[in-house]
Amino acid sequence: xxxxxxxxxxxxxxxxxxxxxxxxxxxxxxxxxxxxxxxxxxxxxxxxxxxxxxxxxxxxxxxxxxxxxxxxxxxxxxxxxxxxxxxxxxxxxxxxxxxxxxxxxxxxxxxxxxxxxxxxxxxxxxxxxxxxxxxxxxxxxxxxxxxxxxxxxxxxxxxxxxxxxxxxxxxxxxxxxxxxxxxxxxxxxxxxxxxxxxxxxxxxxxxxxxxxxxxxxxxxxxxxxxxxxxxxxxxxxxxxxxxxxxxxxxxxxxxxxxxxxxxxxxxxxxxxxxxxxxxxxxxxxxxxxxxxxxxxxxxxxxxxxxxxxxxxxxxxxxxxxxxxxxxxxxxxxxxxxxxxxxxxxxxxxxxxxxxxxxxxxxxxxxxxxxxxxxxxxxxxxxxxxxxxxxxxxxxxxxxxxxxxxxxxxxxxxxxxxxxxxxxxxxxxxxxxxxxxxxxxxxxxxxxxxxxxxxxxxxxxxxxxxxxxxxxxxxxxxxxxxxxxxxxxxxxxxxxxxxx
Amino acid sequence: xxxxxxxxxxxxxxxxxxxxxxxxxxxxxxxxxxxxxxxxxxxxxxxxxxxxxxxxxxxxxxxxxxxxxxxxxxxxxxxxxxxxxxxxxxxxxxxx
Numbered sequence: 001x002x003x004x005x006x007x008x009x010x011x012x013x014x015x016x017x018x019x020x021x022x023x024x025x026x027x028x029x030x031x032x033x034x035x036x037x038x039x040x041x042x043x044x045x046x047x048x049x050x051x052x053x054x055x056x057x058x059x060x061x062x063x064x065x066x067x068x069x070x071x072x073x074x075x076x077x078x079x080x081x082x083x084x085x086x087x088x089x090x091x092x093x094x095x096x097x098x099x100x101x102x103x104x105x106x107x108x109x110x111x112x113x114x115x116x117x118x119x120x121x122x123x124x125x126x127x128x129x130x131x132x133x134x135x136x137x138x139x140x141x142x143x144x145x146x147x148x149x150x151x152x153x154x155x156x157x158x159x160x161x162x163x164x165x166x167x168x169x170x171x172x173x174x175x176x177x178x179x180x181x182x183x184x185x186x187x188x189x190x191x192x193x194x195x196x197x198x199x200x201x202x203x204x205x206x207x208x209x210x211x212x213x214x215x216x217x218x219x220x221x222x223x224x225x226x227x228x229x230x231x232x233x234x235x236x237x238x239x240x241x242x243x244x245x246x247x248x249x250x251x252x253x254x255x256x257x258x259x260x261x262x263x264x265x266x267x268x269x270x271x272x273x274x275x276x277x278x279x280x281x282x283x284x285x286x287x288x289x290x291x292x293x294x295x296x297x298x299x300x301x302x303x304x305x306x307x308x309x310x311x312x313x314x315x316x317x318x319x320x321x322x323x324x325x326x327x328x329x330x331x332x333x334x335x336x337x338x339x340x341x342x343x344x345x346x347x348x349x350x351x352x353x354x355x356x357x358x359x360x361x362x363x364x365x366x367x368x369x370x371x372x373x374x375x376x377x378x379x380x381x382x383x384x385x386x387x388x389x390x391x392x393x394x395x396x397x398x399x400x401x402x403x404x405x406x407x408x409x410x411x412x413x414x415x416x417x418x419x420x421x422x423x424x425x426x427x428x429x430x431x432x433x434x435x436x437x438x439x440x441x442x443x444x445x446x447x448x449x450x451x452x453x454x455x456x457x458x459x460x461x462x463x464x465x466x467x468x469x470x471x472x473x474x475x476x477x478x479x480x481x482x483x484x485x486x487x488x489x490x491x492x493x494x495x496x497x498x499x
Numbered sequence: 500x501x502x503x504x505x506x507x508x509x510x511x512x513x514x515x516x517x518x519x520x521x522x523x524x525x526x527x528x529x530x531x532x533x534x535x536x537x538x539x540x541x542x543x544x545x546x547x548x549x550x551x552x553x554x555x556x557x558x559x560x561x562x563x564x565x566x567x568x569x570x571x572x573x574x575x576x577x578x579x580x581x582x583x584x585x586x587x588x589x590x591x592x593x594x595x
Contacts, residue, residue, distance in 0.1 A: 255575060256502040285502075285512075434574075452574065 006042045007350055011324030012210055013038075021096035023072070024107055030092045037063070037070055037087040038323035046308040046392045048072065048087055050103045053150060054119055055112035057391045059308025063088050063211075063318035065201060065249075066296045069306070072098045073153050079161050082267075083153025088315075091203055091268040101153045108391065112149050162266075165277035171197040171243070172485035173478065174259055174286035176250040176429060179207020180220070180467055181459025181474035182292030183232050188478030189290070190235075190242050194485055197284060198236065199245035199261050203268065205233055207294060208460075211318040213346050218467050225467075245282070253432040257286045257453055287485035288454050290477050291430055295423035295460035300334055300360075302384035305419070309393035313340040313420035316347065326352050328416025332396050334384055336360040340420035341367035345374060347418075355412050358382035358398050360421075385409060393417055425461045456481060501575065505558045506566050506582045519555030521545045522567040523587070549573060553587050556580075 009015075013033035020029055023040060030039030037060045040048060048070035049058040058069035070087035075097040083101065090098065103110040115122065131142040173189040175182045178200035186198040204210060206229050209217070220228040236242045245263050252260035261282040266272045297314040299305065309328060313335065319325045330353045333344045341357065348354045357371055357378045368378045383406060385397040395413045399406035422444070427437060430448045438449035440463060448457040456477040459470035484490065501513040527533035527541060546552065552572050557565045569578040569587060579588045 254500055256500070258500050 005044060005326045007320070007324045007326060009324070010214070010321070012204065012322050013324055019092050019094045019096070021092055021094075021098065023098050024100055032092070034092040034323055035063075035088055036072065036090040036092060036096065036098055037067070038319055038325050039092050040087065041319055041327055042323070042325045047107055048308070049100055050107065050110055050112065051306065052102065052152060053122075054116040055103065055110050055114075055149075056116055056306060057113075057308055058306060059311070059392070060088060061299070061311050061315065062297070063312075063315035063322075065089060071101060071152055073101055074098050076272075079156055079158035081154075081156040083155065089201075093268060093270040095270055102151070104148075115149065162278035165280040167280055167282050169197065169243070169282055169284045170286075171195045171284060172287045173197075173290060173481045174199070174250075174257075174284050174288075175290045175292060175478070176259070177207065177292035177294055177459075177461070178202075178205035179292055179294050179459060179470075180209055181294075181461075181464070181470040182207070182290070183229070183236075184471045184474030185290045185292060185458055185478030185481070186236060186242070187232050188475040189482040190239050192479050192482035192486070193241070194482035195241045196236075196239075196482075197243045197245065197286070199248040199250055199263075199282075201247065201249040203247055205229070205244070205246065210322045211314065213321050213349075216342075216346070220467075220471065248282070250429060253289075253429050253453070255453075257289050257455070259284045259286060259289060259429075287490075288456070288481035289433075290474070290481050291448075291455060291457045291461055292459045292474060293426040293429060293457075293461040295425045295465065298421040298424055300336070300384070300419040300421050302334075302386070304387035305384075307387055307389050307393040307417075308391060309389070309415050310387065310417040310419065313343040313418040316416070316418050317343045320346060320350055326350055328352060328414070330355055330414045331416040331418060332398070332412050332414045333357045333418045333420070334360070334382070334396075334398075335418075335420040337420050337422050338365060338367040340418065341371050343418065343420070344371060344376060348374060348376065352416070355414055356398070356410075358384065379410075387417065423460065423465060425463055427457070427461060430455065430457055430461070454484070501577070503556065503568070503577060504580045505561060505564075506580050507562045507564055508558060511558065511561055515558060515560040516556050517559045519557050519565060522553040522555045551578060 013031040015031055017032035018029055019032060028043045046059045047057050048060055051058055060070040061068060067086040067088040071084045072087050073083045074085050075081050100107040128146055172194035173196050175186045175198045178198055186196050190196045209225050209229050212225060214226055217225040248261050248263040250259050250261045261284055263280045265280055266276050266278050297312045316327045319327045331347055332355050333340055344354050344357055354376045357376055359378060359380045359382055362381050364380055371378050379398060379400055381401045383399050383401055385399050387396045388394050392415060395411055396417055397409060397411050399409040424445055425447060427446060427448055433455055434452040436449040437446040440447045443463050447463045458474045458477045464470045464473045502510050503513060503516050504510050527537050549572060552570050554568055554570060555565055556568050565583055566580055568580040571578060
């Protein structure tokens, strides 16, 4: 077991419960609380998948639901095989059998990668029916080959033996997302006496709070953030008018505040109880909905930005602080935000060598000065010319721009490249409810505008990224929603002010 | 799934109801005297309005009664429901 990448203590994993699992039949060890992605990173496994068409090596990019690369198949038995599970969402359990997809004969040596070499001949939009001659070969030779080369995962051939349950529920206030803003909203609505449902897609409530370094995390209501989290959750759990749904993704927003929630009940268990349904679909009719769906970090666009070892700065932070994993040993940070500097400092404290910070912006801020104090070189007006490394990033070529031209270039060896270009609010559910979006010039992002339902967006999903602001926003929306939902004069189902 | 307020039973989910077409379409008073044109208008011609539309609904899986509703066809929101025989609420009375 190569656990050298695991930090000695800290994180949300349970070190007293080691778990054995396999990835492509190789045996590894992780801990309870790990995801497959974090456990693989702790074992030094970076290569987790192959790209769809050119079969380029791919590693983990994000740490949650937004992961595009690390898609794996999970095998339980002949009939229970789930393809295309994000390794970052797959909770580790004893005896987990996961395998990579879209590669042959093996993930490290994939013959399909020949497509990457002949990429100039099969560009996007290439018409595969060009393989016309001889006539009979299309059905017998070309098409089966092309189908096998493309496509991710394979569906199980046997009938699904699992049961899936459904349940209807009514509540005064449904809160989607249990990050700081969502928790504040749920707590405020519950203390106003409303019937509250709180759902979150992760195994643990807390959202971004779980990714913070507990030593430097902000204090909430006079106590450390994680203590506040425990306290708030205990108060919510003790309230009989509050329903908490973990591993529950709100995926559909239908007219008059009907929200569909998919709760995963057994996928994280090593042995599945015989009488338990695998998933439960909730149809929740809420008088008021509070969306606290957060934001997703933006990646940067540069040549070769898909190599394993290149990930979002926020993802590296989550792997370090939540899962106790060093995602690399020698890092380069490419950023356009001040937030990411914090990540660099945290990584350095955890023993990762931060070779340089390349800031795409021109001016030197306080964050840059702070990094230089910690003897991390900062390159401003920087740009990325390219990266190298096949199965893992080996180096990055940086340059400083002078009048729009790359002037001084430098080659930085590294095995971890972090990128951060701000955040995009997750407005998916809000958009599904037919709410109108508006463009915010300052944030360069679409934010919720005029709603079409009785819905409120709070926290990062409406551009309130700072913790204090998100908490206040959530609490205000939570109590307002509770007040309106329980108003005795309330009549009808039309949203106020909807077009 | 919409919530529809039956004037007899209250708010119920959409699957309990069936749509009954445009409301306030009067049958010719003396059918024998109605011209072909009047019959055509009664039988076939319907509004296809963009905006507020008066329509009949039946609470099939409930009280079973017909009632009328004002619905905005652009937003799918019910502005008002009222019993058969009542005059449709004027736009000012509709709670918006």
